[in-house]
Amino acid sequence: MNVSPVNTPRGIDRRRLLQLGGALAAxxxxxxCSGSGSAGTGGxxxxxxxxxxxxxxxxxxxxxxxxxxxxxxxxxxIEVTVEDIGNPAIWDKITTAMAAGGEGLADVLxxxxxxxxxxxxxxxxxxxxxxxxxxxxxxxxxxxGLWRTVSxxxxxxxxxxxxxxxxxxxxxxxxxxxxxxxxGALATWDDVVEAGKKIKADTGTRLIGxxxxxxxxxxxNFFQMLLQLQGAFYFNADGDxxxxxxEAVRAMKIIKRMNDSGLVSDFSGGWNTMVxxxxxxxxxxxxxxxxxGGVIEREVPQQKGKWRVQLxxxxxxGGSRSATVNSTHLAxxxxxxxQAAAWTFVEYVLTxxxxxxxxxxxxxxxxxxxxxxxxxAFHEPSAYFGGQKRGxxxxxxxxxxxxxxxxxxxxxxxxxxxxxxxxxxxxxGADPAGALHDAADRLGKQTGRKVVR
Amino acid sequence: xxxxxxxxSTVSEPLAAAGAKRGGPRGRLAPYLFILPAxxxxxxxxxxxxxxxxxxxxxxxxxxxxxxxxxxxYRRLVDDPLFWTALKNTAVVLAVQVPVMLALATGLAVALNxxxxxxxxxxxxxxxxxxxxxxxxxxxxxxxxxxxEYGLVNWFLGLFGSDGIPWLTDPLWAKISIGFVLTxxxxxxxxxxxxxxxQTVPAELYDAAAVDGAGPWHSFRHVTLPGLxxxxxxxxxxxxxGTLQLFDEPYILTGGGPDNATLTxxxxxxxxxxxxxxxxxxxxxAYVLAVLIGLLGIVQFRVLGDRS
Numbered sequence: 231m232n233v234s235p236v237n238t239p240r241g242i243d244r245r246r247l248l249q250l251g252g253a254l255a256a257x258x259x260x261x262x263c264s265g266s267g268s269a270g271t272g273g274x275x276x277x278x279x280x281x282x283x284x285x286x287x288x289x290x291x292x293x294x295x296x297x298x299x300x301x302x303x304x305x306x307x308i309e310v311t312v313e314d315i316g317n318p319a320i321w322d323k324i325t326t327a328m329a330a331g332g333e334g335l336a337d338v339l340x341x342x343x344x345x346x347x348x349x350x351x352x353x354x355x356x357x358x359x360x361x362x363x364x365x366x367x368x369x370x371x372x373x374x375g376l377w378r379t380v381s382x383x384x385x386x387x388x389x390x391x392x393x394x395x396x397x398x399x400x401x402x403x404x405x406x407x408x409x410x411x412x413x414g415a416l417a418t419w420d421d422v423v424e425a426g427k428k429i430k431a432d433t434g435t436r437l438i439g440x441x442x443x444x445x446x447x448x449x450x451n452f453f454q455m456l457l458q459l460q461g462a463f464y465f466n467a468d469g470d471x472x473x474x475x476x477e478a479v480r481a482m483k484i485i486k487r488m489n490d491s492g493l494v495s496d497f498s499g500g501w502n503t504m505v506x507x508x509x510x511x512x513x514x515x516x517x518x519x520x521x522x523g524g525v526i527e528r529e530v531p532q533q534k535g536k537w538r539v540q541l542x543x544x545x546x547x548g549g550s551r552s553a554t555v556n557s558t559h560l561a562x563x564x565x566x567x568x569q570a571a572a573w574t575f576v577e578y579v580l581t582x583x584x585x586x587x588x589x590x591x592x593x594x595x596x597x598x599x600x601x602x603x604x605x606x607a608f609h610e611p612s613a614y615f616g617g618q619k620r621g622x623x624x625x626x627x628x629x630x631x632x633x634x635x636x637x638x639x640x641x642x643x644x645x646x647x648x649x650x651x652x653x654x655x656x657x658x659g660a661d662p663a664g665a666l667h668d669a670a671d672r673l674g675k676q677t678g679r680k681v682v683r
Numbered sequence: 684x685x686x687x688x689x690x691x692s693t694v695s696e697p698l699a700a701a702g703a704k705r706g707g708p709r710g711r712l713a714p715y716l717f718i719l720p721a722x723x724x725x726x727x728x729x730x731x732x733x734x735x736x737x738x739x740x741x742x743x744x745x746x747x748x749x750x751x752x753x754x755x756x757y758r759r760l761v762d763d764p765l766f767w768t769a770l771k772n773t774a775v776v777l778a779v780q781v782p783v784m785l786a787l788a789t790g791l792a793v794a795l796n797x798x799x800x801x802x803x804x805x806x807x808x809x810x811x812x813x814x815x816x817x818x819x820x821x822x823x824x825x826x827x828x829x830x831x832e833y834g835l836v837n838w839f840l841g842l843f844g845s846d847g848i849p850w851l852t853d854p855l856w857a858k859i860s861i862g863f864v865l866t867x868x869x870x871x872x873x874x875x876x877x878x879x880x881x882q883t884v885p886a887e888l889y890d891a892a893a894v895d896g897a898g899p900w901h902s903f904r905h906v907t908l909p910g911l912x913x914x915x916x917x918x919x920x921x922x923x924x925g926t927l928q929l930f931d932e933p934y935i936l937t938g939g940g941p942d943n944a945t946l947t948x949x950x951x952x953x954x955x956x957x958x959x960x961x962x963x964x965x966x967x968x969a970y971v972l973a974v975l976i977g978l979l980g981i982v983q984f985r986v987l988g989d990r991s
Contacts, residue, residue, distance in 0.1 A: 321958075322957055322958075325957050325958075325960065326957060329957075329962070348960060351960075352744065352960035442852060442941070443851065443852040443853075443857070443937070443940050443941030443942075444938070444940050444941060444942075445851070445852075445937065445938055445940060445941075446938070447938075447958075495832075496831060496832065496852060498830075498831065498851065498852050499826065499830055499833075503830070503832070503833065506833055639960075640959070642958045642959055643958075643959050646954070646958075649940075650940075650942050650943060653940065653941045653942040654942055657852070657853070657854075657941060657942070658942070672764070675763075676763075
């Protein structure tokens with residue numbers, strides 16, 4: 231809406247048409263500047279020399295920054311600048327830079343499992359093949375299943391795993407106690423709903439928070455976790471759509487029951503709202519993955535001793551209580567002229583147990599590197615969490631068999647139809663089965679993928 | 684262009700002589716040289732992307748390879764429910780917000796033009812200031828103001844016992860909020876354009892109207908409005924173009940939600956290109972949008988333009 235006026239018009243003459251044309255041009259060139267494809271114009275360079283830029287977000291970015299001085303002592307020839315781009319802003323920034331053929335892209339990129347397949351499919355040269363730089367020897371070093379995520383075909387290595395996040399159940403022990411609820415006795419999410427009603431009645435606090443109008447792309451995190459606990463996902467291993475499976479309907483029904491009972495606080499606005507809610511103690515449970523412990527400790531130090539963590543209850547009696555809900559990775563840009571130096575940095579951060587232990591102490595980010603868990607950091611009682619050994623809680627989950635989930639290159643689209651369906655259920659009282667059925671059909675039409683029922 | 688530059692002179696004798704007096708072929712070259720920089724920039728940054736995005740709109744990317752699919756992207760558009768939702772949302776803004784805003788802007792222009800108003804420049808500046816506020820900055824400002832639980836507006840309403848309004852989280856209220864924000868941002872801008880035109884309306888016309896016994900309403904209706912006609916056309920066309928390209932406000936405030944209630948074509952185009960990496964389809968959306976803007980522009984010129 232910023233087309234500046236030039237003259238007072240009198241009718242359609244050539245000048246007027248030109249102005250109009252200019253406005254049209256602005257529209258069409260928005261799409262065109264995206265271009266397509268991407269050039270892997272970079273090169274390996276010297277593995278001990280170069281100036282690197284690293285893109286990450288919030289906690290992980292802070293952890294990386296803290297690691298840079300000791301890295302520089304070992305590799306004085308490599309300069310490292312860590313930039314905290316923010317999440318979800320980082321995804322758009324990577325996309326546009328890759329679409330521009332790597333123009334303005336950092337050398338090292340922190341990429342989540344949700345975006346990795348999309349980038350590698352749309353921009354085949356966007357990420358450097360770490361296999362060529364020496365990554366193949368770490369094939370067995372990471373949590374089970376993660377190598378398939380970074381190297382789906384087994385030849386090219388697109389990235390190296392950093393975090394392996396397991397589903398968690400962070401709860402306010404003080405509120406649970408006040409309501410007389412024993413968290414350890416909660417076997418299923420049905421039990422949680424009943425407990426939630428009691429907590430609300432006795433303390434006035436709601437059970438959980440959900441971004442009901444889906445103001446952010448990750449508004450369906452909780453739904454997705456309930457799905458993953460059942461070993462199900464939006465796509466099956468063949469990439470077909472399964473988002474209206476019985477498991478999905480069951481998960482959405484749990485959410486609807488919570489909402490209908492007034493147990494769900496609205497987290498619209500995303501991260502900032504969630505943090506405000508932490509500070510104001512408006513919810514009793516945060517069904518968030520491993521990394522969330524670091525966030526609580528950092529954001530609400532005054533609530534020390536009030537929080538505890540355990541693995542989430544099962545969706546069905548006797549069902550699984552652990553799931554690796556997501557992982558993040560470090561990749562090297564295909565356009566980087568310092569790929570070898572970037573690999574030196576990635577290798578230093580991700581494959582040295584000492585680096586990962588330090589990151590864990592610093593930001594409570596759980597590594598995918600299994601050897602790191604030998605460090606005492608993962609077995610110490612945490613004063614903040616009332617002496618709980620929370621590292622061991624999640625290590626148990628990480629060691630349990632967890633199915634691997636196919637995110638596919640259409641994950642962003644799937645997320646959109648899922649969050650829309652969830653919004654309809656939460657704000658308009660839609661029927662979970664019907665809303666998910668429509669969502670699956672819509673996704674099938676958009677992507678050309680088969681809907682399996 | 685070179686064909687034009689080296690065209691042999693076919694003009695008649697006296698005219699050719701006149702041309703010779705101005706410096707001959709070199710004189711005729713000069714104007715082209717003067718517009719050359721603008722032309723080159725236009726070609727590189729407008730013409731080329733416009734052309735390329737059309738080529739893109741005929742392609743589909745599968746596994747990193749662009750394949751030619753002809754009109755498939757356009758066919759897909761026809762039965763894409765989200766595209767129609769976006770179009771409908773845009774039409775609602777166009778039909779409701781634009782007229783309201785322009786009416787407000789006209790009233791504001793008349794008020795700011797009034798001789799009895801003191802401190803006119805302060806008011807003019809005040810109403811124009813929203814326009815120079817950065818889009819993202821004011822988007823974030825409104826998202827803080829309008830937040831349902833932590834927002835200032837609902838806190839204020841709470842003082843009067845209201846439960847608070849779901850400004851951005853209810854489909855209908857979200858539309859209203861977007862309209863409200865747009866009005867806040869662009870009314871002053873349009874009022875300034877109208878005001879500039881208003882000041883060119885000769886005072887004698889008002890005197891004549893007064894002599895003929897016209898009251899304030901009649902002189903507004905028969906002198907001010909006809910005088911404003913060209914500026915009204917301009918602001919209508921600009922607002923229409925701006926509305927059809929509406930992006931920043933819904934993107935920052937609602938992300939197109941809840942449940943696509945504030946999805947505009949601009950937001951959908953952006954999501955398609957930069958979230959789903961579907962550049963071909965996004966280009967097709969851009970082209971359809973461009974054609975729509977062109978058609979609406981022509982209609983508005985026909986309806987509001989000077990008939991002379």
